[in-house]
Amino acid sequence: MMEALTKLCSLDFVAWRGFLFSALILNFVFTCQLFLLQPIVSALDGNPGDAAALFERAQQHVKVKKYSEALNDLNAAIEVDPALSEAYWHRASVLRQLCRYEESEINYRKFLEMKPKNSVADRELSQLLQAKGALESAMNLFESGDFTKALEHIDKVVLVFSPACSKAKFLKVRLLLAAKDYSSVISETGFILKEDEDNLEALLLRGRAYYYLADHDVALRHYQKGLRLDPEHSELKKAYFSLKNLLKKTKSAEENESKGKLRVAVEDYKAALALDPNHSAYNVHLHLGLCKVSVKLGRGKDAITSCSEALQIDEELVEALVQRGEAKLLTEDWEGAVADLKLAAEKSPQDRNIREVLMRAERSLKLSQRKDWYKILGISKTSSASEIKKAYKKLALQWHPDKNADNSEEAEAKFREIAAAYEVLGDEDKRTRYDRGEDIDDMNSGMGGGGGFHHPFHGGGGNFEFHFEGGFPGGGFGGFHF
Numbered sequence: 319m320m321e322a323l324t325k326l327c328s329l330d331f332v333a334w335r336g337f338l339f340s341a342l343i344l345n346f347v348f349t350c351q352l353f354l355l356q357p358i359v360s361a362l363d364g365n366p367g368d369a370a371a372l373f374e375r376a377q378q379h380v381k382v383k384k385y386s387e388a389l390n391d392l393n394a395a396i397e398v399d400p401a402l403s404e405a406y407w408h409r410a411s412v413l414r415q416l417c418r419y420e421e422s423e424i425n426y427r428k429f430l431e432m433k434p435k436n437s438v439a440d441r442e443l444s445q446l447l448q449a450k451g452a453l454e455s456a457m458n459l460f461e462s463g464d465f466t467k468a469l470e471h472i473d474k475v476v477l478v479f480s481p482a483c484s485k486a487k488f489l490k491v492r493l494l495l496a497a498k499d500y501s502s503v504i505s506e507t508g509f510i511l512k513e514d515e516d517n518l519e520a521l522l523l524r525g526r527a528y529y530y531l532a533d534h535d536v537a538l539r540h541y542q543k544g545l546r547l548d549p550e551h552s553e554l555k556k557a558y559f560s561l562k563n564l565l566k567k568t569k570s571a572e573e574n575e576s577k578g579k580l581r582v583a584v585e586d587y588k589a590a591l592a593l594d595p596n597h598s599a600y601n602v603h604l605h606l607g608l609c610k611v612s613v614k615l616g617r618g619k620d621a622i623t624s625c626s627e628a629l630q631i632d633e634e635l636v637e638a639l640v641q642r643g644e645a646k647l648l649t650e651d652w653e654g655a656v657a658d659l660k661l662a663a664e665k666s667p668q669d670r671n672i673r674e675v676l677m678r679a680e681r682s683l684k685l686s687q688r689k690d691w692y693k694i695l696g697i698s699k700t701s702s703a704s705e706i707k708k709a710y711k712k713l714a715l716q717w718h719p720d721k722n723a724d725n726s727e728e729a730e731a732k733f734r735e736i737a738a739a740y741e742v743l744g745d746e747d748k749r750t751r752y753d754r755g756e757d758i759d760d761m762n763s764g765m766g767g768g769g770g771f772h773h774p775f776h777g778g779g780g781n782f783e784f785h786f787e788g789g790f791p792g793g794g795f796g797g798f799h800f
Contacts, residue, residue: 403432423443459471488520491503516547522544525544529561564600605631609625659672696709714733
């Protein structure tokens with residue numbers, strides 16, 4: 319028993335001795351690491367013990383465009399060694415890149431006090447002042463609406479001397495947006511988001527560019543991403559809910575139109591258009607929708623106005639031309655209808671529906687240009703044969719040239735017109751064809767000025783024969799027997 323206990327104690331002593339020996343070795347290693355790596359750690363952590371190392375690291379940060387980290391190191395280096403002139407110069411340059419012009423100017427002047435004959439620093443200070451003035455001018459030009467000149471200041475001066483200037487970059491994007499150069503807005507904000515994918519202003523402006531291109535799904539995704547990052551961002555909220563409301567109004571208009579609720583659809587289209595009158599890429603379709611509904615309602619003038627608005631935005635919109643042509647038929651602007659429909663047919667020569675509508679318009683135009691025989695005889699289209707004959711006899715007697723010696727030329731013309739009207743309307747077959755809109759002009763080719771006309775009729779209780787040949791020589795009316 320005693321022997322076993324002695325062995326156990328001997329083993330514990332060996333174990334403890336091994337443990338203590340290991341601890342001493344680890345402590346020695348740790349101490350060596352501490353002393354050997356201390357200079358490196360100090361430099362990496364910006365320890366105020368080595369201004370040169372901080373300055374060197376700042377230069378490396380500038381090369382990879384990590385300007386904030388570079389400024390931190392330069393600030394630390396100057397704090398360690400206020401006489402390190404190069405640090406002031408580099409800090410001035412970084413601040414100029416970021417368009418922090420007042421701070422940059424102070425550092426340039428501090429460096430030039432220490433190194434008064436440095437021509438490069440003098441030139442950079444001059445560039446700084448140019449960039450500062452150009453940025454101020456660009457902002458004023460933006461406010462006054464001169465977007466082109468403002469863009470020149472930003473591109474040719476500010477971003478040349480201050481390429482990392484966020485203020486200038488976003489001003490450029492807003493200028494492009496105001497100038498309706500939406501593709502460039504998307505491109506410029508893409509560069510910004512590549513460096514900072516969570517930049518809320520870039521997400522907002524890029525979303526607006528897609529919105530004005532009527533790419534609403536992509537616009538909504540940009541707004542939604544921004545709102546996930548900041549749910550209370552006022553401009554993002556406004557843009558998001560305005561777009562949702564526009565889509566809701568449009569959907570309501572289209573649904574009511576399909577259900578035949580045309581008057582309600584008109585109000586929905588008008589409400590959607592009122593939300594953003596500047597949204598041309600989308601409003602062109604709203605104007606067209608309103609035009610089509612107005613045509614269905616027979617509101618020709620309203621339809622013409624809506625379709626003209628659509629064509630002002632997109633003059634190549636064939637459907638708007640067709641619908642405006644239909645609307646002009648409603649207002650009896652036959653020539654205008656034919657002009658619109660001909661242009662539509664030229665732009666879409668394979669469309670049979672357009673050709674059919676054009677033919678209808680041309681027929682209406684032709685009908686509008688022919689004489690209205692009913693109007694000439696002073697009767698309605700429902701008049702009976704006896705009423706037509708009665709009206710004819712009355713007018714023939716009224717305009718008899720012998721009874722109108724003082725105005726024989728006018729009477730002669732009237733008399734011929736009355737006779738021509740009766741020749742068509744007094745013949746049942748010709749009248750039927752005339753009412754159908756058929757071309758019967760050739761039927762009356764013998765009525766003009768000379769060719770003979772002989773027409774008997776009976777009425778008023780006695781025989782009546784009207785006969786004239788070869789005009790009315792000498793103002794007389796040869797061959798009239800009554």
